[in-house]
Amino acid sequence: REPVPEKTGQEEAIPPEIPAEETVLKESFQEETSVKTEPEETVQEPVAQEEISPEEENARIYESLSQIGINVRLGLDYCCGEHDFYMEMLDMFWAQAEDKRAELVSLYDNENWADYTVKVHALKSTSLTIGAERLAEEARLLEQAGKNGNIDYIRHSHPSLLRLYDEVCQVIIGL
Numbered sequence: 001r002e003p004v005p006e007k008t009g010q011e012e013a014i015p016p017e018i019p020a021e022e023t024v025l026k027e028s029f030q031e032e033t034s035v036k037t038e039p040e041e042t043v044q045e046p047v048a049q050e051e052i053s054p055e056e057e058n059a060r061i062y063e064s065l066s067q068i069g070i071n072v073r074l075g076l077d078y079c080c081g082e083h084d085f086y087m088e089m090l091d092m093f094w095a096q097a098e099d100k101r102a103e104l105v106s107l108y109d110n111e112n113w114a115d116y117t118v119k120v121h122a123l124k125s126t127s128l129t130i131g132a133e134r135l136a137e138e139a140r141l142l143e144q145a146g147k148n149g150n151i152d153y154i155r156h157s158h159p160s161l162l163r164l165y166d167e168v169c170q171v172i173i174g175l
Contacts, residue, residue, distance in 0.1 A: 058083055061175050065090075065131070068171050075131030086130075093130050094172040101165060108158050116154070117146025123165070135164050 052060075062072040072086075079086040100123065107116040124139035138161045145153040 061087075064171055064175060068167055069132070069134040070168065070171075071131040071133050073131070074133065075129065078129045078131070089130055090172050090175070093126055093132075094169050096126075097165065097169045101162065104158075104162070108154070111151075113146050113149075113151065113154065117143055120146065120161070123161075127168075130168075132168050135161075135168055138164055 065072050065075075075089070076083070076086050079089055100119070104116065104119050104123070107113075107119060120139045120142040124136045124143060127133075127136035127139060138157065142154055142157055142161060145151075145157070
C-alpha cells in the first residue's frame with residue numbers, strides 16, 4: 001500500500017467530474033468563440049471534359065439510329081455519303097413529322113382512303129431517304145392495301161405505323 005500524502009491546505013480543489021454532455025457544450029462554445037481564420041482560397045482548375053472527335057460523335061449518332069432499325073448506310077447513300085446532308089434530312093424528317101402524322105390521322109379518321117394512300121406513299125419515300133426501312137415497309141404495305149381497297153388491313157396496321165413513326169422521331173429528336 002502506498003502512503004497517502006498529507007494535505008497541506010494549499011492544494012487546488014479537484015473539481016468534480018464534468019458530465020460528457022457539458023464537456024461537449026464547453027468545447028463547442030470554445031470553438032465558436034475562438035478567433036477563426038479564413039482558409040486561403042484555392043483556385044480550382046476547370047476539369048477538362050474529354051473531347052469527342054467528329055468521327056466518334058457520328059458513330060454514336062449512327063449507333064442510336066441503328067438500334068431502332070434505321071439503315072444509316074442506306075440513308076447516307078441517299079445523301080451522297082454526306083454526313084451533314086444526312087443530318088439535315090433527319091432534321092427535316094423530324095420537323096415535318098407532326099404535320100404529316102396529323103394528316104395521316106385525319107385522312108384515316110375521315111376514311112379518305114385515296115388520299116391516305118398517297119400520304120403513306122410519301123411517308124414511304126421520305127422514310128427511305130433517312131434509311132428507316134421498317135417504317136418505309138409498313139408504309140409500303142399500307143399503300144398497297146389502299147390501292148387494293150383492303151380497308152381491313154389499313155384499320156389493323158395504321159396504329160402500328162403511327163407507333164413506329166413516333167419511335168423514329170423520338171430517336172431523331174434525341175440526337
